[in-house]
Amino acid sequence: MDDLEFRRRAFANPHDQDPEFLAAAAASPERSRVLSQLQVLDERVSKAARSVPVPKDLAARLKAREVPAHKPEKTSMRRYFAVAASLIVAIGLILSPGLITARPSAADMKFHDDVIGHVYREIARYSPGLDDISLNQINSVLEETGGHLRDDDQIKQMHFKFANGCSIAQNSKGAHIVLDGSRGAVSVIVVHNSPVTTKFDVNDSRFAGKIIPFGEGNLIIVGEKDEPLDVYENMIESAFEWSR
């Protein structure tokens, strides 16, 4: 085994137990030195990589097959309520076939994925601790989409943190507003055209939300799972006006 091959194997696996490799290492003091240095390094790397503390209750949560979420853990009672609620919805749907809305199309699902991707990309820009912004600042961004928020009582109580133009919808300027929710940041996105014509839910492992046909455009609301999104939906729907 030549030096190059020896080095290649030593760097790839300093603990290689193949007799041919071990003989090659023993054949020269320099090779032994390099190998022993790599083994020391490997010990340290292995120890460092394994020193990451593992959450204490993780095994129990895995065994209970809990659904991941960035929020306080679900209690078993809440799980029963969730099951009960699902049953009620299921029974309701069976008894009322006329109420079943059209399924989202492939284009709708692509827009759904675009929305989730957009929220993940933007999230670094509105980290906790930002100062509130004024309604005027929000409306100067919303103006680009052709709408504005009226200064009503509910809006006054909200803590808006971020407002910026947003290119989530093609061929239409959008506005991305972020406010403090009860579980974290809540994104409110308004676009002037209508990429989707059917209301449907947004979901991934972390976020929940909805995409809503909204006058001349769409209203999109996304927050951490468990955020009471209806509150923000009602608030925006009552305070928002298209101006053109």
Place this chain on the structure above:
Amino acid sequence: MSETPVLDDRQKQQRYESLVDALYQDVYRYAYWLCKNGALAEDLVQETFLRAWRSLDSLQNDKAAKAWLFTILRRENARLYERYRPDLVDIEDQSLMDSVDNEPDQRMDRKLLHDAIASLEKDYREPLLLQVIGGFSGKEIAEILDLNNNTVMTRLFRARGKLKHVFFPDGDPDAGLDEPPDE
């Protein structure tokens, strides 16, 4: 009605719990290094084990469970997180400060190592961590990463070359990096 399904469910749960006990720590640590963030790693591990539960029947041999779980983990990371989250987030210092070392020197050493591992390009970091955390052979790593064996060997070679350069900058100038084998 036959009692067999109940028994099957119980057996499935027992098998699943054995897998959790044996492997959750390694799976979590690998997840942590993949996404460099404790909360995301936790979500990722939960997703991974949920998937594993759903398709547990497809796992023929429990000896293959570790490679199977790591493969699911990588796929879930790509599906749920990677596409939305560029590899930007720095490793969390807090978790390092929570680690087992009490001596400041040891902590500093570990911090340096953490930074060095975290700053490796993903192509080099992944096979190295599969080797040192997962204990996988080159062939197993090649299967998990869907690469050929030579490419894995080259990436491991380069990963250690980079780390060695950080920790022994003067120790071995001809560390072999001048002549990297082709992938």
